[in-house]
Amino acid sequence: MSKPCVLVLAGLDPSGGAGLLADAEAVRAAGATPLCVATALTVQTTRAARRFKTVDPGLVVESAQALLEEEDVRAIKIGMVGDRAVAVEIAGLLQGRKRLPLVVDPVLAASSGAKLFEGSVTSARDAYLRLAAGAVLTPNLSEAETLLGARLDDPMQAGALLGEGPGAVLLKGGHLAGDPVDFLFQPLGVEQFRARRIPASARGTGCRLASAIAAGLARGLPLREAVLAARQLVRDYLQAHLSV
Numbered sequence: 001m002s003k004p005c006v007l008v009l010a011g012l013d014p015s016g017g018a019g020l021l022a023d024a025e026a027v028r029a030a031g032a033t034p035l036c037v038a039t040a041l042t043v044q045t046t047r048a049a050r051r052f053k054t055v056d057p058g059l060v061v062e063s064a065q066a067l068l069e070e071e072d073v074r075a076i077k078i079g080m081v082g083d084r085a086v087a088v089e090i091a092g093l094l095q096g097r098k099r100l101p102l103v104v105d106p107v108l109a110a111s112s113g114a115k116l117f118e119g120s121v122t123s124a125r126d127a128y129l130r131l132a133a134g135a136v137l138t139p140n141l142s143e144a145e146t147l148l149g150a151r152l153d154d155p156m157q158a159g160a161l162l163g164e165g166p167g168a169v170l171l172k173g174g175h176l177a178g179d180p181v182d183f184l185f186q187p188l189g190v191e192q193f194r195a196r197r198i199p200a201s202a203r204g205t206g207c208r209l210a211s212a213i214a215a216g217l218a219r220g221l222p223l224r225e226a227v228l229a230a231r232q233l234v235r236d237y238l239q240a241h242l243s244v
């Protein structure tokens with residue numbers, strides 16, 4: 001039997017550390033087949049992102065629509081969209097279609113600090129919240145702050161994002177001090193996932209986590225199991241990148 005497909009809409013990082021190539025690796029490793037549409041082309045090496053240009057929104061949507069029509073897409077992952085115009089077009093495509101599991105990773109900047117969204121904070125918030133309706137949204141703390149338009153003193157406050165339309169919010173705690181904790185907020189409650197920090201520095205962990213969750217959902221796993229499996233996949237990836 002062929003594997004279920006995950007449609008990935010994200011930026012192309014030609015170095016492969018993050019973005020579409022990392023997404024494709026993670027989707028395959030998680031047992032599904034990636035179908036990849038580039039929303040933006042970035043100039044990027046393994047060290048840092050330099051600049052990017054978004055792809056024509058009409059082309060992005062035409063490409064995604066063709067794949068949705070002809071392939072067995074069971075879940076969608078959206079990463080970097082680059083600007084609001086691309087997000088608006090993608091949201092238009094998703095509206096009115098039969099709901100597929102959707103994972104949205106709000107990509108605003110690279111860990112090197114380079115911006116990966118062109119536009120104001122307000123347009124970034126509008127872009128990603130419009131995409132996140134009914135989705136699993138996977139921000140880190142600073143992305144959650146941007147999307148809420150408020151400083152968060154406590155990661156638990158990120159649960160307020162559920163009021164903005166996502167079906168679930170996975171707050172990634174990897175950037176916080178100490179052993180990392182991820183928070184999975186769902187309408188019925190919140191669950192914390194803890195683990196020992198792996199002293200590795202590797203790029204694209206956020207991309208890989210969201211893509212692996214989408215692959216799990218495409219395979220029919222419940223969200224909690226998809227998140228647990230994706231966390232393990234990222235931990236294995238970090239373990240393979242331990243600095244010796």
Ligand code: PLP
Pocket residue numbers: 010011012013017018019020042044049079080107109110111112116202203204205206207
């Ligand atoms: N490039 C693209 C296309 C991305 O989608 C992302 C992150 O999601 C990055 C770069 C940033 O990756 P990192 O935070 O590992 O630098």
